[in-house]
Amino acid sequence: MTAPREVVVVGGTGMLRPAVHELLRTGARVVCVARRPERAERGAPDTGELVPVPADWAAPRELGEAVKGAVEGRRVAEALLWVHTPFDEGVHAALVPLLSADATVVQLWGSSGVDPRRSRPEPTHYAPPRSYRSVVLGFADTGRGTRWLTNQEISDAALRGLRDSEPKQIAGRVEPWSDRP
Ligand SMILES: NC(=O)c1ccc[n+]([C@@H]2O[C@H](COP(=O)([O-])OP(=O)(O)OC[C@H]3O[C@@H](n4cnc5c(N)ncnc54)[C@H](OP(=O)(O)O)[C@@H]3O)[C@@H](O)[C@H]2O)c1
Numbered sequence: 001m002t003a004p005r006e007v008v009v010v011g012g013t014g015m016l017r018p019a020v021h022e023l024l025r026t027g028a029r030v031v032c033v034a035r036r037p038e039r040a041e042r043g044a045p046d047t048g049e050l051v052p053v054p055a056d057w058a059a060p061r062e063l064g065e066a067v068k069g070a071v072e073g074r075r076v077a078e079a080l081l082w083v084h085t086p087f088d089e090g091v092h093a094a095l096v097p098l099l100s101a102d103a104t105v106v107q108l109w110g111s112s113g114v115d116p117r118r119s120r121p122e123p124t125h126y127a128p129p130r131s132y133r134s135v136v137l138g139f140a141d142t143g144r145g146t147r148w149l150t151n152q153e154i155s156d157a158a159l160r161g162l163r164d165s166e167p168k169q170i171a172g173r174v175e176p177w178s179d180r181p
Contacts, residue, residue, distance in 0.1 A: 004029055004049070006074060007162070008067055010057065010091060011082030013039035016108075019080065019155035024049055031070045033063065057087040064094030075100035080158055081107045092123050102129040106161035108154070110137030135161045138172035139180050146181045 005028040012020045012032040020040050023030050029049040032040045037052030044050055053070045055063035067076070077100045083091045088107065099105070105126060126132035135157050139146045149157075149172050157171030173179075 003074070006031065006071065006077065008033065008071070008076050008079040008095070009081075010034075010063075010079070012080070013037060014082070015151040015154045016080065016082055016158055017043075017155070018152050019158045020050070021045060022155065022159060031067060031076075033067060057083050057091050060087070060090030060094040063091060064098065067095065068098055071098065075103070077103050078162055079103065079105045080162065081105065082158075083107075089123075092125055096125045099130065102131075104131045104133065104162060106133045106135060106158060108135050108137060108158060108161075110154075131165065131167070133161045133164075133167050133169060135169045135171055136174060138170055138174035140172045146179055148181055 007023055007028050008031045009016055009020055010033040012030070013034045013036065017040055020030050020032055021044050024045050024047050027047070029051065031051045031053055033053045033055050034040070035054060035056050037054055040050060040052060051070050053066045055066040057063060076095065076098045079095060079099070081088065081091060095105075123132055137149055137154055137157070139148055140153065154171060157169065161169055
């Protein structure tokens with residue numbers, strides 16, 4: 001019997017909540033990490049596969065220990081990360097020892113103030129056969145200008161990041177950045 005899909009989502013209770021719910025709907029076990037991870041439960045399908053893990057990304061060692069406890073010895077094959085910089089570096093370091101040899105890590109990059117492509121150091125932990133994919137959050141066009149992406153659009157892009165092997169993905173558009181809302 002194949003083991004059920006298991007995805008670790010850090011920062012999964014805000015804009016990634018629709019992604020967490022879709023993963024649950026499709027039968028995955030979701031390890032949802034946030035300071036108040038139970039917030040992911042609102043509107044979630046009741047599959048019994050949502051594992052809320054309270055942790056703070058400012059304390060990455062404890063966050064890693066908490067995720068380790070939640071996955072009960074299994075290797076993490078997929079991770080979806082929304083972590084404010086510079087805390088993402090500590091989160092990467094804490095999760096790397098838990099990853100499978102061919103794990104996929106998708107990280108979202110977004111900022112309403114600065115072009116997110118500018119603040120993007122490439123993490124060095126993910127040599128093949130591991131995959132690291134970045135999803136830059138851009139903006140969308142409206143009839144009269146532009147707007148920021150909705151949580152649903154961001155979640156859809158995050159899930160595409162797990163499926164699509166392209167290492168650099170963009171949700172919406174970022175060119176030219178001066179068109180942002
Ligand atoms: N390009 C775009 O369109 C774009 C880009 C970026 C953001 N946005 C929008 O801006 C809104 C606000 O962004 P946001 O950053 O507040 O995102 P958010 O996704 O609404 O919330 C942040 C997530 O990270 C968790 N988190 C925050 N601090 C944490 C910590 N110290 N340790 C662990 N987890 C932590 C939060 O849960 P806890 O608070 O429980 O820890 C939550 O799950 C979003 O709703 C999104 O729609 C749009």
